[in-house]
Structure formats: structure tokens, C-alpha cells
Amino acid sequence: EIVLTQSPGTLSLSPGERATLSCRASQSVSSSYLAWYQHKPGQAPRLLIFGASNRATGIPDRFSGSGSGTDFTLTISRLEPEDFAVYYCQKYGTSTGYTFGQGTKLEIK
Amino acid sequence: QVQLVESGGGVVQPGGSLRLSCVASGFTFSTYGMHWVRQVPGKGLEWVSVISTDVNNRYYADSVKGRFTISRDNSRNTVYLQMANLRAEDTAMYYCARSEPGRFSFDYWGQGTPVTVSS
Numbered sequence: 001e002i003v004l005t006q007s008p009g010t011l012s013l014s015p016g017e018r019a020t021l022s023c024r025a026s027q028s029v030s031s032s033y034l035a036w037y038q039h040k041p042g043q044a045p046r047l048l049i050f051g052a053s054n055r056a057t058g059i060p061d062r063f064s065g066s067g068s069g070t071d072f073t074l075t076i077s078r079l080e081p082e083d084f085a086v087y088y089c090q091k092y093g094t095s096t097g098y099t100f101g102q103g104t105k106l107e108i109k
Numbered sequence: 110q111v112q113l114v115e116s117g118g119g120v121v122q123p124g125g126s127l128r129l130s131c132v133a134s135g136f137t138f139s140t141y142g143m144h145w146v147r148q149v150p151g152k153g154l155e156w157v158s159v160i161s162t163d164v165n166n167r168y169y170a171d172s173v174k175g176r177f178t179i180s181r182d183n184s185r186n187t188v189y190l191q192m193a194n195l196r197a198e199d200t201a202m203y204y205c206a207r208s209e210p211g212r213f214s215f216d217y218w219g220q221g222t223p224v225t226v227s228s
Contacts, residue, residue, distance in 0.1 A: 032213065043220070044219060044221065050212055056214075056216060057216075090154075090156075097156055097168055098213075099156065100155065
């Protein structure tokens with residue numbers, strides 16, 4: 001079973017700063033199978049990135065995804081107040097289904 | 110616009126059953142895979158189950174296999190999750206979500222319906 005480990009657990013930054021979130025897989029994952037979500041309390045999760053680097057419909061270009069193999073990154077180039085939330089990476093596996101990382105909480109410093 | 114609206118959550122005793130529903134609108138329901146994903150209070154997201162467009166393929170997380178059954182009615186634009194033999198650890202917010210054909214992510218989600226398993 002491939003495990004996704006996100007780091008850091010909590011990231012404290014100020015609006016306007018750059019955020020770099022990491023998602024590391026215990027074994028290689030196809031880039032086609034890697035996605036990122038934003039989740040705010042009381043709201044539905046929101047797809048940000050699919051296929052490791054493709055922005056979903058309506059997602060601002062300050063959000064970008066990169067990486068391959070076992071190391072993937074979500075970067076928010078310049079934080080806006082509405083970006084503070086929990087972020088999850090997610091992978092698909094043909095034999096294991098869908099798996100999420102444990103999440104990174106992005107909080108206002 | 111795309112909408113997914115879940116219902117059917119509530120409080121149930123351990124060993125009990127519950128059926129969740131998710132009504133979809135704003136897109137051609139029959140052409141999308143549909144999923145259930147849950148979030149235990151204070152924890153992360155956990156994928157639960159998926160059903161294919163033609164209902165012939167259904168997959169489950171190991172944690173619910175043999176207890177939960179996913180189904181869909183394309184004429185009613187609705188996906189269901191029948192939950193049986195419920196346990197305390199099934200207490201969670203349950204979300205339905207869709208996936209585009211050929212993609213392995215969930216591009217739209219509902220607001221969720223809460224399930225509490227408690228005596």
C-alpha cells in the first residue's frame with residue numbers, strides 16, 4: 001500500500017507570502033494520478049490540481065502543482081486571505097483505490 | 110451549475126443501518142463516476158466507494174467492504190450509499206463527489222451529510 005505523507009503538518013505564513021506544501025509517496029506514483037484539494041471548515045472540498053500540475057476549472061494561477069515519482073509540491077505564489085485552509089494531496093492506485101494524505105493546515109501567522 | 114446534495118445522515122446505534130442519498134444536477138449524471146468520501150471529526154479525508162457510469166464496477170475501501178453498498182439510479186440522477194452493521198468508527202461527515210471520465214480526482218463535491226454512530 002502506497003502511503004502519502006504531507007509536510008509540514010502546519011504552516012504559518014502571512015498574506016502575500018509564498019507557500020510550499022509537500023506530498024511524499026512511499027512508492028512511485030504516476031503523475032496522472034496525483035491531485036490536490038483545499039478544504040475549509042463547513043465547506044465542500046475543492047479540487048485545485050489534477051494530474052500533478054493541471055489547474056482545475058476556475059482555480060487562480062497563483063496555485064501551481066509540480067513533481068513526479070515520489071515527491072510532489074503544491075505552491076501558492078502569493079497568499080490571499082481566503083487561501084488559509086487545510087490542503088490534501090490524493091492519489092489513485094489500480095489495486096488500492098483512492099488515498100489521501102493526512103493534510104497540511106495553512107494558518108495565518 | 111453543478112450541484113451535489115447529500116441527505117439521509119443522522120444518529121444510529123452500533124449495528125444499525127442507514128442509507129445516504131446524493132442528488133446531482135447541472136451535468137449529465139450518467140456519464141460520470143460517482144464516489145463517497147468521508148471525514149471523521151478532526152481527521153482527514155478517507156475515500157469510501159466508487160460506482161462506474163454503467164453500475165457494473167463498484168469498489169470499496171477495505172474499512173467498509175462487506176458492510177457498505179453503493180448504487181446509482183441514472184433516471185433519478187442519484188447515487189446511494191447503503192450502510193449496514195455500523196460501527197462507532199463510521200461516525201463522519203459523508204460527501205459525495207464526481208470524477209470526470211479518464212480522470213482520477215474529484216472535481217465537484219457536495220456539502221456533506223453527517224452520520225453519528227452512538228448508543
